[in-house]
Amino acid sequence: xxxxxxxxxxxxxxxxxxxxxxxxxxxxxxxxxxxxxxxxxxxxxxxxxxxxxxxxxxxxxxxxxxxxxxxxxxxxxxxxxxxxxxxxxxxxxxxxxxxxxxxxxxxxxxxxxxxxxxxxxxxxxxxxxxxxxxxxxxxxxxxxxxxxxxxxxxxxxxxxxxxxxxxxxxxxxxxxxxxxxxxxxxxxxxxxxxxxxxxxxxxxxxxxxxxxxxxxxxxxxxxxxxxxxxxxxxxxxxxxxxxxxxxxxxxxxxxxxxxxxxxxxxxxxxxxxxxxxxxxxxxxxxxxxxxxxxxxxxxxxxxxxxxxxxxxxxxxxxxxxxxxxxxxxxxxxxxxxxxxxxxxx
Amino acid sequence: xxxxxxxxxxxxxxxxxxxxxxxxxxxxxxxxxxxxxxxxxxxxxxxxxxxxxxxxxxxxxxxxxxxxxxxxxxxxxxxxxxxxxxxxxxxxxxxxxxxxxxxxxxxxxxxxxxxxxxxxxxxxxxxxxxxxxxxxxxxxxxxxxxxxxxxxxxxxxxxxxxxxxxxxxxxxxxxxxxxxxxxxxxxxxxxxxxxxxxxxxxxxxxxxxxxxxxxxxxxxxxxxxxxxxxxxxxxxxxxxxxxxxxxxxxxxxxxxxxxxxxxxxxxxxxxxxxxxxxxxxxxxxxxxxxxxxxxxxxxxxxxxxxxxxxxxxxxxxxxxxxxxxxxxxxxxxxxxxxxxxxxxxxxxxxxxxxxxxxxxxxxxxxxxxxxxxxxxxxxxxxxxxxxxxxxxxxxxxxxxxxxxxxxxxxxxxxxxxxxxxxxxxxxxxxxxxxxxxxxxxxxxxxxxxxxxxxxxxxxxxxxxxxxxxxxxxxxxxxxxxxxxxxxxxxxxxxxxxxxxxxxxxxxxxxxxxxxxxxxxxxxxxxxxxxxxxxxxxxxxxxxxxxxxxxxxxxxxxxxxxxxxxxxxxxxxxxxxxxxxxxxxxxxxxxxxxxxxxxxxxxxxxxxxxxxxxxxxxxxxxxxxxxxxxxx
Numbered sequence: 001x002x003x004x005x006x007x008x009x010x011x012x013x014x015x016x017x018x019x020x021x022x023x024x025x026x027x028x029x030x031x032x033x034x035x036x037x038x039x040x041x042x043x044x045x046x047x048x049x050x051x052x053x054x055x056x057x058x059x060x061x062x063x064x065x066x067x068x069x070x071x072x073x074x075x076x077x078x079x080x081x082x083x084x085x086x087x088x089x090x091x092x093x094x095x096x097x098x099x100x101x102x103x104x105x106x107x108x109x110x111x112x113x114x115x116x117x118x119x120x121x122x123x124x125x126x127x128x129x130x131x132x133x134x135x136x137x138x139x140x141x142x143x144x145x146x147x148x149x150x151x152x153x154x155x156x157x158x159x160x161x162x163x164x165x166x167x168x169x170x171x172x173x174x175x176x177x178x179x180x181x182x183x184x185x186x187x188x189x190x191x192x193x194x195x196x197x198x199x200x201x202x203x204x205x206x207x208x209x210x211x212x213x214x215x216x217x218x219x220x221x222x223x224x225x226x227x228x229x230x231x232x233x234x235x236x237x238x239x240x241x242x243x244x245x246x247x248x249x250x251x252x253x254x255x256x257x258x259x260x261x262x263x264x265x266x267x268x269x270x271x272x273x274x275x276x277x278x279x280x281x282x283x284x285x286x287x288x289x290x291x292x293x294x295x296x297x298x299x300x301x302x303x304x305x306x307x308x309x310x311x312x313x314x315x316x317x318x319x320x321x322x323x324x325x326x327x328x329x330x331x332x333x334x335x336x337x338x339x340x341x342x343x344x345x
Numbered sequence: 346x347x348x349x350x351x352x353x354x355x356x357x358x359x360x361x362x363x364x365x366x367x368x369x370x371x372x373x374x375x376x377x378x379x380x381x382x383x384x385x386x387x388x389x390x391x392x393x394x395x396x397x398x399x400x401x402x403x404x405x406x407x408x409x410x411x412x413x414x415x416x417x418x419x420x421x422x423x424x425x426x427x428x429x430x431x432x433x434x435x436x437x438x439x440x441x442x443x444x445x446x447x448x449x450x451x452x453x454x455x456x457x458x459x460x461x462x463x464x465x466x467x468x469x470x471x472x473x474x475x476x477x478x479x480x481x482x483x484x485x486x487x488x489x490x491x492x493x494x495x496x497x498x499x500x501x502x503x504x505x506x507x508x509x510x511x512x513x514x515x516x517x518x519x520x521x522x523x524x525x526x527x528x529x530x531x532x533x534x535x536x537x538x539x540x541x542x543x544x545x546x547x548x549x550x551x552x553x554x555x556x557x558x559x560x561x562x563x564x565x566x567x568x569x570x571x572x573x574x575x576x577x578x579x580x581x582x583x584x585x586x587x588x589x590x591x592x593x594x595x596x597x598x599x600x601x602x603x604x605x606x607x608x609x610x611x612x613x614x615x616x617x618x619x620x621x622x623x624x625x626x627x628x629x630x631x632x633x634x635x636x637x638x639x640x641x642x643x644x645x646x647x648x649x650x651x652x653x654x655x656x657x658x659x660x661x662x663x664x665x666x667x668x669x670x671x672x673x674x675x676x677x678x679x680x681x682x683x684x685x686x687x688x689x690x691x692x693x694x695x696x697x698x699x700x701x702x703x704x705x706x707x708x709x710x711x712x713x714x715x716x717x718x719x720x721x722x723x724x725x726x727x728x729x730x731x732x733x734x735x736x737x738x739x740x741x742x743x744x745x746x747x748x749x750x751x752x753x754x755x756x757x758x759x760x761x762x763x764x765x766x767x768x769x770x771x772x773x774x775x776x777x778x779x780x781x782x783x784x785x786x787x788x789x790x791x792x793x794x795x796x797x798x799x800x801x802x803x804x805x806x807x808x809x810x811x812x813x814x815x816x817x818x819x820x821x822x823x824x825x826x827x828x829x830x831x832x833x834x835x836x837x838x839x840x841x842x843x844x845x846x847x848x849x850x851x852x853x854x855x856x857x858x859x860x861x862x863x864x865x866x867x868x869x870x871x872x873x874x875x876x877x878x879x880x881x882x883x884x885x886x887x888x889x890x891x892x893x894x895x896x897x898x899x900x901x902x903x904x905x906x907x908x909x910x911x912x913x914x915x916x917x918x919x920x921x922x923x924x925x926x927x928x929x930x931x932x933x934x935x936x937x938x939x940x941x942x943x944x945x946x947x948x949x950x951x952x953x954x955x956x957x958x959x960x961x962x963x964x965x966x967x968x969x970x971x972x973x974x975x976x
Contacts, residue, residue, distance in 0.1 A: 022826075049818055051824055069826075071824050072825065073826035073827070074655075075677065076828065077651075077677050077680075080647060083651035083655070084651045084652065084658070087616055087657075091612055091656040092661075094528045094819065187449075319637075320639065332607055333773065333774045335603065335604075336771040336772065337601060338592075340390065341588050342589050344584045344588075344591075
């Protein structure tokens with residue numbers, strides 16, 4: 001976020017400085033606590049004064065987030081945080097603007113605003129807490145829930161197909177696309193910092209456990225026993241390797257990714273992760289198989305894609321500056337007068 | 346002895362008229378809006394008082410030659426003051442048979458028809474659904490009128506023969522022929538139009554030449570053709586001394602917003618989604634980026650209002666604009682702004698409803714939506730503009746009230762005044778008052794604790810207007826969180842306390858009510874302060890009511906007129922005005938919405954007079970009603 005005002009030197013804040021005086025009302029054991037902690041931990045390292053940070057949220061469990069941050073905050077209405085943040089950032093490019101949303105808020109009721117925010121590439125950071133369920137309304141399936149999800153509103157299983165959130169984001173023109181999880185604090189903090197550093201809309205999907213209505217939805221990715229087999233941790237410039245003993249790799253066979261034994265191939269044959277390669281990122285977003293399927297790809301975590309594109313607010317300011325330069329600062333009298341007048345004596 | 350030239354010159358009589366209504370009608374593509382606008386501007390420059398009313402079909406290019414595709418431009422100009430675009434027309438210019446059929450009923454008996462002969466061929470007569478073999482131009486059905494048949498196409502083509510333009514392009518300039526002819530007929534100069542053409546076709550100089558040629562040909566046609574023996578003169582109107590320009594409502598609204606932002610020292614942010622008839626506000630604002638104006642064409646109406654809320658949260662003047670259907674979609678966002686108690690201006694250029702309704706026609710049927718159309722007890726300030734130029738004043742007022750009271754304000758205009766034009770004695774920028782905006786920069790309360798005095802910032806602490814401080818991001822030490830959940834007064838913390846909720850609901854209402862101390866008192870526009878009958882209107886019915894009441898008073902009828910522009914809160918003295926009259930007649934372009942409000946607030950009987958036809962009141966139908974009631 002190159003346009004954000006830096007903090008005065010010698011004013012080093014700590015994570016405690018970002019804790020508000022409000023009582024936290026999430027259920028005990030909710031994954032949101034970890035995410036809040038990591039955000040508060042990362043904030044001092046970003047070097048931005050608290051007053052230049054704004055958190056904007058919609059409605060849902062995750063959207064209570066701004067109340068707990070000692071920054072400027074706006075807890076708005078369902079699905080609209082992205083739209084509100086767009087107006088805020090368009091008029092205040094100096095601020096560091098963070099949107100906290102969920103899979104219902106950001107992908108269902110607010111889906112339209114999410115894709116248009118990405119299309120415009122407004123320089124805000126979107127943290128989408130994905131728990132694949134509606135928590136605040138007590139347990140209905142969400143557009144991220146897998147097909148057949150049994151929930152309060154779908155006692156016989158859901159019949160609609162879920163979104164693949166990051167494929168959607170990529171399709172909408174996202175310029176920073178990443179995934180992390182509540183249960184991996186170090187990875188999450190790294191992803192938060194990377195989101196902040198990107199100029200343009202940063203979209204970070206965070207797998208978050210709802211221990212009340214959808215407990216264990218992501219446990220194959222987060223629990224020690226299965227994590228190494230089921231996740232693929234992306235690192236720029238490094239080969240795609242996973243497995244309990246780092247023994248598996250991904251190789252590209254034409255456009256088809258295949259799992260190979262690392263021992264069977266030379267290091268050069270493996271897919272080397274390149275955050276700047278949109279074609280490869282497209283394939284990576286499709287690593288979205290149901291982990292219960294026999295033959296499935298591991299789920300990638302990390303930065304999928306980074307692209308440089310002009311941001312909306314910069315282009316908007318440039319047009320204003322250009323208009324002032326070529327036509328002069330607006331003169332009210334000239335405006336009111338218009339092109340043609342006549343005089344009555 | 347007379348010379349040969351003088352013998353040839355025909356005898357033309359000059360006749361003076363007080364006021365004239367011309368209706369140009371044809372297909373959307375016939376260029377009649379342009380011809381009408383040019384005639385309007387020329388008349389305005391001459392000092393006539395003017396009022397116009399463009400009337401479009403909903404489809405941009407409705408099927409050519411059909412009744413559904415007829416577009417019109419009505420112009421009323423006079424040497425006397427005119428307040429409406431006129432009831433009936435004196436002159437009807439029709440480009441085809443459908444245009445004649447759709448508009449003949451509004452032509453005065455004895456009025457003039459100028460018909461484009463080519464538009465009355467068998468095909469056009471069929472499209473206009475005239476019976477087989479019937480032709481109004483020849484069957485005597487127009488005998489009550491003065492009919493001039495002009496072969497516009499043939500004359501225009503002859504004029505541009507050898508110009509190098511294609512037939513299509515040549516035919517497109519036949520509107521200039523009509524315009525030239527009318528300018529001759531009403532003794533008007535061609536200069537303003539020639540100047541306009543020079544600017545309009547700067548990039549296509551060949552079109553400046555051809556259009557000017559056709560314009561002059563039309564003028565000369567009047568001059569030389571034997572048929573036309575009378576020219577008319579409409580002298581300048583007795584307008585107050587000063588400098589004038591012509592202004593349309595949406596344009597005036599945009600200028601009012603820019604002026605308010607400038608006077609408040611804020612960035613204007615306009616978040617909107619295109620919709621008829623409000624889009625011209627966006628078009629106008631988007632031109633004026635050198636005023637620091639930021640326009641945001643959002644993905645939908647909801648994003649439009651929410652982006653404006655975000656801008657206001659950041660310390661800009663956040664504005665959104667739409668028409669009824671869009672306002673319905675914005676309702677939840679407006680409710681959020683009411684809860685956040687931040688400035689937000691919402692413009693509703695009303696059109697016929699419900700649902701998609703009549704997109705290009707006018708109506709005043711969104712008043713109750715403005716007052717009550719949100720979930721919960723959700724009051725806001727509502728103001729309405731009375732005429733095209735008044736849109737400037739009321740847009741400025743909407744911004745002033747919103748910024749100074751920290752309350753969302755809705756401005757109601759409608760299709761009639763949004764697209765209508767009138768002369769405007771525009772103000773000097775220096776004479777327009779500043780709008781006071783004070784961003785809070787300091788903590789505003791001290792609490793005694795065991796550790797000593799602690800300074801805090803309370804985002805919902807209030808002043809005498811009950812307005813709360815506006816502390817914007819970037820202000821050190823005032824970091825705070827606001828939201829749509831009910832909040833505790835002063836602290837703004839989330840509160841589900843029953844007593845607090847009731848207190849806050851009443852407080853938000855009280856805050857709106859107190860704004861009555863900061864708006865002008867209601868004035869009578871015409872008539873005595875006490876009497877038998879008051880005509881109480883609001884918004885855009887102003888011109889029609891003014892004309893009707895003025896004429897009734899001249900005829901000795903005891904009637905007065907008041908036009909309300911501050912709809913919520915109402916002016917403090919409105920109740921006492923109403924008490925001074927035996928009867929209150931309320932004309933509205935809806936099914937009696939303001940009347941409901943007046944009955945509710947003042948417990949008086951009102952007489953409703955409603956027109957819900959997508960058209961403004963004519964002053965004659967109002968006059969008739971006034972006479973009936975005043976009996």
